[in-house]
Amino acid sequence: MSFHGFTTPWWFLLLVAVAALAGGYLWVQRLRRRRVLRFSNLELLDRVAPKRPSRLRHVPAAVLIVSLMLLTTAMAGPTAEQKVPRNRATVMLVIDVSLSMQATDVKPTRLDAAKAAAKSFVENMTPGVNLGLISFAGTATVLAPPTTDRPSVAHAIDGLKLAQSTATGEAIFAALQAIDGFSQVVGGPQGPPPARIVLMSDGKQTIPTERPEDPRGGFTAARQAKDKGVPISTISFGTIGATIDIDGRPQRVDVDDDSLRTIADLSGGEFYKAATADQLRRVYDTLGEQIGYETKDADASRPWLMLGTLTALVAAASALVISQRLP
Numbered sequence: 001m002s003f004h005g006f007t008t009p010w011w012f013l014l015l016v017a018v019a020a021l022a023g024g025y026l027w028v029q030r031l032r033r034r035r036v037l038r039f040s041n042l043e044l045l046d047r048v049a050p051k052r053p054s055r056l057r058h059v060p061a062a063v064l065i066v067s068l069m070l071l072t073t074a075m076a077g078p079t080a081e082q083k084v085p086r087n088r089a090t091v092m093l094v095i096d097v098s099l100s101m102q103a104t105d106v107k108p109t110r111l112d113a114a115k116a117a118a119k120s121f122v123e124n125m126t127p128g129v130n131l132g133l134i135s136f137a138g139t140a141t142v143l144a145p146p147t148t149d150r151p152s153v154a155h156a157i158d159g160l161k162l163a164q165s166t167a168t169g170e171a172i173f174a175a176l177q178a179i180d181g182f183s184q185v186v187g188g189p190q191g192p193p194p195a196r197i198v199l200m201s202d203g204k205q206t207i208p209t210e211r212p213e214d215p216r217g218g219f220t221a222a223r224q225a226k227d228k229g230v231p232i233s234t235i236s237f238g239t240i241g242a243t244i245d246i247d248g249r250p251q252r253v254d255v256d257d258d259s260l261r262t263i264a265d266l267s268g269g270e271f272y273k274a275a276t277a278d279q280l281r282r283v284y285d286t287l288g289e290q291i292g293y294e295t296k297d298a299d300a301s302r303p304w305l306m307l308g309t310l311t312a313l314v315a316a317a318s319a320l321v322i323s324q325r326l327p
Helices: 009-039 042-048 055-075 110-124 150-158 168-186 218-227 257-267 277-292 301-322
Strands: 079-085 089-096 129-136 140-147 195-201 232-237 243-246 249-252 271-274 293-299
Touching: 009 055, 055 301, 089 110, 089 140, 089 168, 110 150, 110 195, 110 232, 110 277, 129 150, 129 168, 140 150, 140 168, 168 195, 168 218, 168 257, 195 257, 195 277, 218 257, 232 257, 232 277, 257 271, 271 277, 277 293
Parallel strands: 089 129, 089 195, 195 232, 232 271
Antiparallel strands: 079 293, 129 140, 243 249
16 A cells, blocks of 8 residues: 555645544533533443443444545546556567577577577567567578567577577667668557567677677667667577587687676666576566566556445444444
């Protein structure tokens, strides 16, 4: 039960009337006692009615006063911070499909585990969020523009295919371009909806060069995302020491935490580490909570109204039991 952030606090002026009612009740009780003392023969009264009225007779009135205070609080419109689904937001899901994603350090493979976790993320996202999908290896491909059509995005995830190289910067630039295009269409008088990029990768950038500071590199793209107010949540997926076979020779495909952490920091986003399929699902669940919901001051008058009504019923019931009449 919240007691802050009232939307119509002027209703509390009714408490003056409630206080006057309580004061009037006390005054009537004192006046009644004075009349009894003034016009009664106390010795005769003690012999005729030796039992004094119980103090329980005041319970119905006291409970009624409490009920009126609770109902007044409800009318004042208390609010409380509550998690509510977002009604407008844009999220671009960016997934690495480079050859290193065929590593089996995460069963059955990194790519298969990533598909399963990403589909769960898509299917559980709140309806007000527009989701898009980009895959990247040597180039970035927009497989699904931002949409609320979850099955189409899930189907695009099923179709992810492995390819050579890792163009992390190009993937971020493609996501920003997709967000800009969508925002121009749905902006409206409220402006563009808030946007975020969720980037999942298992290795370092290789295209255009291995230098993330390249003009088309990951760090440069992250800075541009920061300028546009689009944070990037990065997920580093995989383990150290994993290998894949390329032309019959094993090649190490260590996960690259450092560059993904830097991309998140430069963009104002968060970095997550996932070394197993279960950890990846938990990361996506966390992101789903962060992205799909927001904390707002919502109406919290219902508990006060319910408690006030129940208290009024208690006051009426106790009055019938104790005084054989309503208060």
